[in-house]
Amino acid sequence: MELWIGMISPWIGGIMIGMSKRSGRKGIISSGIVWIIMTRELVKRMREERLVENRMENIGYEIGVDGMSIGFMWLSSVLISVSIISEYKKEKGSQEQLLIMEGILMEVFSVRDIIGFYISYEGVLIPMIMMVGRGGSRERRIRAVYMLIIYTLVGSMIMLMGIIVMYVSVGSSGYEVLMNVEYKEEIGEWLWWSIMISMMIKMPLIPCHVWLPEVHAEAPTVGSVMLAGIMLKMGGYGMLRIGIGMLSEESVYNSPVIYTMSVISGIYGGMSTISQIDWKKIIAYSSIVHMGMVGVGMYSMRREGYSGSIMMMISHGIISSGMFMVVGMMYERYKTRVIKYYGGMEEGMPIMSRIMWMLCMGNMGVPMTSGYVSEMWIMWGIMSVSKEIGVMMSISMILTVVYTIWMYNRVYKGSKKEYIGKEMDISRREYNSISPLVVIMIIMGVKPSIWSEVW
Template sequence: MLQIFFNPLIFTSLTPLIGALILYLIPATNLQLCRLFALYISCITFIASLFIWLQFDLSTSFFQFVYTFNWLQHWNLYYTIGVDGISIFFILLTTFLIILCILISWTSVKVLVKEYLICFLILEFCLIQVFSVLDLLFFYIFFESVLIPMFLVVGIWGSRTRKIRAAYQFFLYTLVGSLLMLIGLVFIYFQAGTTDIQLLWQISFSDFRQLILWIAFFSSFAVKIPMIPFHIWLPEAHAEAPTAGSVILAGILLKMGGFGFLRFSLPLFPFASIFFAPLIFSLSLIAVIYASLTTLRQIDLKKIIAYSSVSHMGFVTIGIFSLTLQGIEGSVILMLSHGLVSSALFLCVGILYDRHRTRIIKYYNGLIQVMPIFGSFFLFFSFANLGFPGTSSFIGEFLVLFGTFKISIFVTFIAALGMIFGAAYSIWLFNRIIFGVIKVQYFTLFQDISRREFWILFPLILLILWMGLYPNSFLDTIHFSIVNLMEQL
């Protein structure tokens, strides 16, 4: 029992769930108390997750802070949690972004505030479980449970009339994609007699079964990332979701697919991963080029960032299936970087939408004259999005290209074109919004960012620079877990 109280992973996992239960008892009419309580709970969760990192042993590749609960012992099913060098940063990213989501919604969400905050605390609980459970069955349960609060966030607190359609599209696309994974999970259980990840890593499936099971898992992870042509739900969901919903969607939910590839597809099905690598490269290169070109012709600010996310996730899958140490490490860094940069861009778009109630790009021009602080922030995040040296995205993209170069110069060259297109749409977007003549026929009242919005965006700049200028503080933690993964291939 003492292990439960002194295990920082268990404390981090349970805090948002307990917070959601207590928040349910607070009167919905007391909006300020509801907001403050949710903020305090999210801050406590983030601080607890920092203790996981501080106590993490860098010299081993084994899972740490492991705790096992005998759920159905007769069926050999156990609830087990633990973290390694890969999952720890996704937990940190989750707990950090939830704080920003609550802060950015402080004044913009005015209806069903308590229910909105409960959804985010439950979402945080489910996401932490996704990145920490060491059992395939429980991973699937929480992997799909994330859909429920996210469906409500998009459908209830979305910004436009198409929000119901977008919510159902998001829910059904991602749920249907996971049905094959469920069938594969049942097949693995009946063959191996367990769903424990650490035990499954020791089991060798036949080549044919690996191919079938890999496709089953791919159908779920490819929709979550999302890879082309499974990306249809993403732009619509982003366009209709509230700002905080877009932050979580781009910052965390898209990473679950990449994390699934690293946690399951590569170690469980090494033969199939090598066999299907050319397919992944083809789809990823199409995503990098097609999504970049599609980004250039969008007129909705959120859809511009959404399609750029598809392009960046193409880089991630190229790095993962390069099956090289540098490529996989680069893909992890790029996922973390994208979680920060895309979240920052969506926050900037949310700031504009809160003031002017539109995201159509033609209405904005010359904002540097009336919103200079906002323009400075947007400049930094635009450069981070295109992978400017010194930012976190540059480190991730460089490592991905370095690792991919070892196996295919052609794939590296085509992928590198994505960096050129990324510079094109990032600089063009910045230029159209920030410079030029103010269109006073549309807007006459302007307000630069508030103190609250400043302290939401400023920490993101520090983290992006930290990861870009001193990446070893992250790579040292990731390294041994990636080496352990490589040994299973």
């Protein structure tokens, strides 16, 4: 019953906001209910190994929560809760979109049917497109929307054909049935590619990444939080749930493809990040680097690699969302994201600079942060398979340290630029929205064994 309450609470909250003039409190309550439910389910998973299933008997609709899905559902509820807090005094349209997205995301990560997964997987795009198209801050936002639609549509159509073939071949779309099916070599290979192309675009891995920096640059802050924090993780979740879970033999055979794309994403993505001048694009390209690490961890086919990749996705969702929120706060004050206009902000904005520095430490993988734990697990998993790939991925980790320190120093250290007027440190509302992310990042880094027991 709790899972169903978590599924419908965002929809009820969105309807209530649409019918009322004052929206903030209802949005916070609705998202808070989901967060409490998902936290309780997460604690249950920590205490006992089990799969929670709920079936709607009349229509055969089934949802379930296992160790992997509850982590992503919890991440979604946390990020949408803090996003609604940050949007408390803004127009209610953004909060409605957030709650609609939360309801769809709960279905993405809990539905136990591949057709239901596809429908909800694509349904998330609707509120995302509205966020970018209506809430974007620059003139190129319509171009960004088209790029988002075209890239994801191409991958989705190919994946839909694969899902149809799976259903026709097996006669069922349930996860439990599809996980125990062996396909002929030619069919299995085609099915793997049909699923994985969509997931590669959604993560994204290079060369399927072109749309991501453009959409991030044009999206409002809350849109970037949803994109980096949750939507990219849907690609990783699909790789684990469908690619490796249902097409395991094909995944082992094609693992060199993922290794190659992941290594390129890590090294080329890191070098591209260093060359950016837009603050948001720096964090966007950083996401590509981290998703390269995720790909390597998953396809190491080791328990440490699996745990590290899931930990990395949740950790990156927390850290990158916090960094995007800081960039949004700075943009609201100074109306620019170009790095060269900033400098010496630490003296006038001490609290915000400390928060950003802690997030940067998590992004670099400093010990006692979630980034460190996830990177070490991934490296442990891949080094047991191929030391050469491990060495190449360590280069991307070094590049991450370089561009993260470079970004922070350019903004907060040095002398103050003449372009900056009066400095305004973080407000109480901004602090309340971003501080939970920093706390979660540290807890995940200090006590990683709790999380590894979940998935």
